[in-house]
Amino acid sequence: MPKVTEEHRTARREEILVAASRCVARDGFHKTTMADVIRESGLSAGAVYGYFKGKNDIIRAIAERSIGAVAQLLADLVERAEPVHPVDAVEVFLEQMTALARETDGDMLKVGVQAWAEAVRDPDIHALAKEKMGAVRSVLEKVVRRAQRDGTMSSAADPAAVAQVLFALLPGFVLEAVILGDVTPASYVSGLRDLLS
Amino acid sequence: MPKVTEEHRTARREEILVAASRCVARDGFHKTTMADVIRESGLSAGAVYGYFKGKNDIIRAIAERSIGAVAQLLADLVERAEPVHPVDAVEVFLEQMTALARETDGDMLKVGVQAWAEAVRDPDIHALAKEKMGAVRSVLEKVVRRAQRDGTMSSAADPAAVAQVLFALLPGFVLEAVILGDVTPASYVSGLRDLLS
Amino acid sequence: MPKVTEEHRTARREEILVAASRCVARDGFHKTTMADVIRESGLSAGAVYGYFKGKNDIIRAIAERSIGAVAQLLADLVERAEPVHPVDAVEVFLEQMTALARETDGDMLKVGVQAWAEAVRDPDIHALAKEKMGAVRSVLEKVVRRAQRDGTMSSAADPAAVAQVLFALLPGFVLEAVILGDVTPASYVSGLRDLLS
């Protein structure tokens, strides 16, 4: 098979990452073997290694996808609308994230938790996570500042500190969803509103 | 063997777990090898296997310690005092957890994140985590109900939903502390208070 | 396909062998991969396999070229002139071999050593090497006999035994040149003459 388009190549990489993500959601990064990824992707060993330098490369790419997806989601969110209140931002975000999770049978959230664990021990992934999470948090900080200008939040509040809490609500939700399994954006946001009232 | 031996046995198990936890904080559960644990504990392979059935047994025990520590902390907390408001409960809790983390050079938090990841893929650890986290959350729910009785919280609030949010603040803090590294109980609680005001 | 194609085919084979020889000089036969040969030759995998049945075929061809070059050299040598003494034959030969080596950046000698190693373990190459080296040695034996007839060597000498020694001087020189790097035909032949005097 001669000359394959760049698009085809990207599509194949994506296929492999999706297959590998299924494995990671099920078994975690280090209990997923390359044989698992190969089987799940339906390709041969050599083919997979033609698209990725090795297992670490795949782990890196999945962690990036997983952590980056959330950042992308929030960035889009902020572009689109002008939420009245930071809590609304959290709400819309949770709904989007939940929708994204449903598309992947909940795998995305599970992979996310694995990515956090990897970020704790792998310096490169730690740097990546720090950057992406920092970006999300600074977006939330901007939302807070805007709300203060709008008068929907007290101007006495420290935007950075509030953003720390707002940000924490996101991984907190994910963990609760994945481990306890009984949280929904609706219940969660309603609890948040109750708490704030 | 007399009872001294039993105490000795427990102490040795603890030593091994502490050594293994250092490894896990550094490398994660599955990149930590038994050779690492053996080296770090200063014992022989045979000795370690005399105290634990195998690597899984050690992983189980560390995950349990890590997740259980938090539950224990909150249980103690509730026994001792009658916080005026759920946010105070969160505050006291974060301080205690931070103190505990400091004692272990921050390892406890890192191991905690690894334990979450393990809870996602190992049914036994998942069950354990579900139980412990559920217990913590139901304690928070009781705190909410108490606050409602005290009149410090609106009785219109759904205690279960509020507890979901309060609980989420804990792992959210841990993750932010471990990855972003710039949160303290003080900044975090002040942000929370700002948000609620 | 017309005859031009046949010449073209031979030229292409030659190109591939030259490229592969560079690889072999650098990495040896078995650390040279087909990917190396393909890259170095600038052709595609399919093209290379159009000219050679496989890697073994290329190894065979290179070993043959390498061992055969020496044989060819000596054959030419004997045709041309009537050396006064076997030592002169050795001298002229070393000079020619050195010149040939220079043309290929010293690769030819390095490939030669690899070919010896291959002749030790591969029966086909062993047979080839035995034949070629045997031919060279028998040429040297003829040179000795001629010298005896000329009176420049004692007729008491055993031509076969003397040829063994004369022949040994050739690979001995190559090895010294490749490993120790400080021998020249001039120094070597002068040493030989000193020894004989």
Next chain:
Amino acid sequence: MPKVTEEHRTARREEILVAASRCVARDGFHKTTMADVIRESGLSAGAVYGYFKGKNDIIRAIAERSIGAVAQLLADLVERAEPVHPVDAVEVFLEQMTALARETDGDMLKVGVQAWAEAVRDPDIHALAKEKMGAVRSVLEKVVRRAQRDGTMSSAADPAAVAQVLFALLPGFVLEAVILGDVTPASYVSGLRDLLS
């Protein structure tokens, strides 16, 4: 099995090297697989890796043994006696080397040729070979100087150049023995004497 003596460890390493040398004599360094070495040594994979860091470590050790053995042989030789003439030194040396080869079913010579090939492509082994061969050659140079003092060799000869030739006789003999198979120290030395007379 606790505590094993250093001698036992050395003996095991030696066993593995002997087994691996048999493989290398048969298949060369890079066609010898670790599975071959493991099978031939009768140990398990883990055991072999307990004595050597990896395949490269084994290759290194075998190459060193093989090249060093010759150096050792000559060093012993020079200590013992005062040969009348450099040719006698070569003779005694060849006999010793042949005896050593016989002890290993001819493997030692074959491994030697493989080691030369490795010295051409591996910088570490090249350095090792250069050192050992240089040592042997300088011993031969001393023998020449001694012969000049004794009057058995012309003082006009350049000892370094003569040593180059004397040294070359050794690998030359080995290659002829291994490839052509019809040389003996006796025939070879008789040819040398004929040539010199």
Next chain:
DNA sequence: TATGAATGAGCATTCATTCAT
């Protein structure tokens, strides 16, 4: 005809666990 992506058997190496001493 030429291409180069795909194949998959084979390789070096690791590591949880055992058990003879």
Next chain:
DNA sequence: GATGAATGAATGCTCATTCAT
């Protein structure tokens, strides 16, 4: 009991070769 050398299945990865386009 304590030791640590030995085990061997499992793992990540390579590479000679093929064949659809």
